[in-house]
Amino acid sequence: MTQQTPDTSGAPIGVVGLGSVGEALLLLLHAAGHAVVGVDTDPDVLARVATRAKGTPAPDGTPEPVLTDDAARLRGVRLAVEAVPEDGAVKTGVLRRVTEVCPPGTPLLTTAAGLSVARLAIACGRPADVAGLRLFTPPAPGGPAEAVPTSLTSEETTAAARGLVASAGLTEVEVGAGPAADARALVLGLLNRAVALCAEGYASHEDVDTAMRLGCGLPAGPLQTLDRIGLDTAHAALTRLWRRTGDTAFEPAPLLGRMIADGRLGRKSGGGFYGYDETGAPVRERGDAPDETGARTVRRVGVLGSGAMARGIAEVTVLAGHPTVLVARGAAKADAALASVADSLTRGVRRGRVTPAERQAALDRLDGATGLDAFAGCDLVIEAVAEDPDVKREMFAALGEACDPGTVLSTTTSSLSVAACAEASGRPADVVGLHFFNPAPVMRLVELAHAPGTDPGVLATARAFCAGLGKTVVECPDRTGFIVNSLLFPYLGAALALLDRPGADDRVVERTDAAVERGFGYPMGPFALLDTIGLDVSLAIQHRLFDHFETPDYEPSDALAELVSAGLLGRKNRRGLRTTAR
Template sequence: MTARRTPVTGIVGLGTLGEALLRLALEAGHEVIAVDSALDALDRTARRLKAADAARTGERAEDRPALTLTTDPAALARAELVIEAVPEDEAVKKAVLRDITARCAPGVPVLTTATTLSVPRLAIAAGSPGSVAGLRFFTPPAAGGPVLPVHSPLASPATAAALDALVAELGLRPASVTAPAAADADDLVLAYLNRAAILCDEGYASARDIDTAMRLGCGLPLGPLETLDLMGIDSVHAALLARWRRTGDCAFEPSPLLSRMVTAGRLGRKSGEGFAAYDELGAVVTPPAGGPGAGTARPVTRVGVVGSGAMARGIAEVMAVGGRHTLLVARGTEQAGRALAAIGDSLTRRVRRGRISPAEREAALARLETSHDLAALGDRDLVVEAVVEDLGAKRVLFARLGEVCAPGTVLATTTSSLSVAACAEASGRPADVIGLHFFNPAPVMRLVELAYTAQAHEDALATARALCRDLGKTAVDCPDRTGFIVNRLLFPYLGGALDLLERADTDIAATDAAVEQGYGYPMGPFALLDTIGLDVSLAIQERLYESFALPELVPSRALSELVAAGALGRKNQRGFRTGERRG
């Protein structure tokens, strides 16, 4: 039996990208020659590989393929394929590629990791157009992770075949997206990451709460600050700076926090410290601190929910399943009856799906009562308002709740974009009033945004946190500002996607595919707009702009015109992607 030949792969540059590629190549059984001009990069890589070897059972460092870590590019002469992974600087990449092609045998494939630069132009500058192709990554490479193979029109068939073979050998997943859509996806995500750093720097919310809110609220694989640490603070900073200089778009002006972190050498996972601290294996050892957490929680056994719509019914169901005696107060007997029937149907569906038992369904229904009289809320420990998203209506309701509820009862509004302080002021007891923004559907979504005003008592906040925890929800703290965390970060991102419609060549399906495949988001921005509802999205844009008057929050003209024409998204099958069959 003939032994498998060991490929010899060169890697130039041991930043976040290069080190990840080195690990994948070693795992694939390649001999690796890794070159970096910085001794600290070589030392860091050696330490991490040693730590990884020590963590493995039954495997020794000498059992893996040969590895050369060196500052001398002459070592690349033996390489059968070379990957260039130096920073995204055109002059630097051209110089490195010229040096690689000069040192390697004629025809040796050279793969550049350029993301914004033209691969054909780099190939020409390298002096060997037929030998150069590209590996375009969205995030640092990992087994099973996405990559966009860039088949330069100048590359030889042998180079193209070597590119495809390497992608398969490293266990990467080719993304079926176009280069323009990939560039748009990068722009949208980088601007979003930058905004998250800005909000963190402002003290708007803690790093941990920002990450938790975006992961749970939007179903993202990582929070934005976790993503920054993974990608490398310096790499993201450089990418933002290049876009800002090229476009003048303030969305790309790097956050001062990112600039300070680069200066301090806090570069994320690769340096061992960023928004979190990491060990040699890249595991978190010190997570970012959370938000406020003082106060003494009071017992909550009896809950009131005011409203009969989808959100009110969902919250009432959560409370009842969670063991709380729950009183749902609707405008009238008929609305209350319909709400109770809808909750019963929802619980039946959960039984069919195996999420609760028949006995749990019956117990939850036994804990549910309805009324049309607000005075019935007088014995509740906590009352949640979930009526129409209109500040006037909410203020009238809170004035009444302030009269009928017992002293110390926590009063919560489910608003996502209106002023909690205005509701608190109307109640006449602002220390008791907080925001509890449940995400729809409330029985399924784990996230709750806990909004606090300057007057809110810490005991009221502690009570809400404890209740959320007991109900299996995750509460994140945020100040009483329009949009809280999720909408404040999500809607500028969605607005950026809507701005792409001003271009004649925008392919919205391709943009969605690039975001989904490249960054692992559950859906792209246009599909998400359809899901939220175009009318709801426009209303949130308008409220955010009224509050902050920032360029990134200007309501979309295209969205406004679509809503005026009756296009509401998935709810009436008239939107951006509603005519397509989506898997």
């Protein structure tokens, strides 16, 4: 007898399990004009979703979602999505219950992330009706989703899965199970480290999130992302990875467990690292205003160095209205640096970023010099020489002698000791770290690092100065890596470790990058990012971080060392992991 596909024209879509993923999917479908039935056994969850559904705009005529604890209400849906926790037995049980209610031919989609869709399909007894719906994070308008049919899935179910992705307003991506699992593990490890950093008291959750969003271009901060995923969901996923791999990077940070015990599960519970109102919108937090006591006026700025960072910072300062002198090791280097700034400003005019008049005014504020005596009259000097501790100490010893009393001295280091520079200067109260991100004219973040002896007025001066440049400042104590590099480089190191995994995919580099970019919305995957930073620079930072922390997370990569030894440096010489010479 031929199986008949149910007539489902105008029928609702069912969603079973209204946790972070299920709730987000149900509200997305409702906002797109679909009739939906949501099933969950927790009355508090049903009440929460009902409140949030009322605040979700939907096209005229869209019925209110049916929210119930009775799976029998799924009878007659045109498609059902299972979105319960990532447990094989639980998912199998739910899928079997749905098959008891929904007739053969009804497409059943599972949101399984790490479990085999084929195995779940077989276990539920209706393998032709089952496909996967891979959602990397709780779905949002335009977000990624991957329809995952198996060899057993019928054409009708495959078409229904893809149709759901399109009609929900999601973007269909193609990633694959292996790359998706690798990308998820990399991202979960990063999120876990962010929790640990916050728990140490090294930086606030707001500063951690701001630093990673602006410093790495992430679509959301790691702690914001955890709130969206659900702290309990992330904790369970980390625990599974930890037990499977034995990698302590996945051992859930104790703070996660404490927050879960307190009922702070993230957005779905109304509170996690951030607070949320009854509609799920974030509640604006009012932090203490920065202490501006003792802040000094900065008019004239000095920049020491002639490399890319020095040139970029000089461009930023002159555009902000500060007369600036750039000091290089020789006249030729100084002239080349000024010419480079002029060229960059010309490109800015072409792109509409600056006007011709602003370009000329900026150049009129910029001078070049070769001696530190040119810093006389500067209110703030920014050192941007080679990332070498001996060179920096030598420069700060000279700056301490050459600069006027009261001049704020700053270093752009991203991985060396601010305190060592401060000590070498002979005037430690005047020294701070100002870690600009490259390219300085484009990147909005500055990490403001203070040593134990930094004067609060100097800190206030640096903070106000950076704000005047249009930069966002995050503050942290002096420590190797500050916020961004201390979180970023274990993530990059974990990606490099994939190259050494037994049976590694020959295209693991491209496929991992694609999975991170398409699935999680990162601007570039870890291997492309290593090329952008520079493989030699990345290796040097790994060594400094490992020297400081001495933990496996920061251990320098053998593969990276071998690439650098072979002369593959990344984008800078067009030879790297993702970059080839023309």
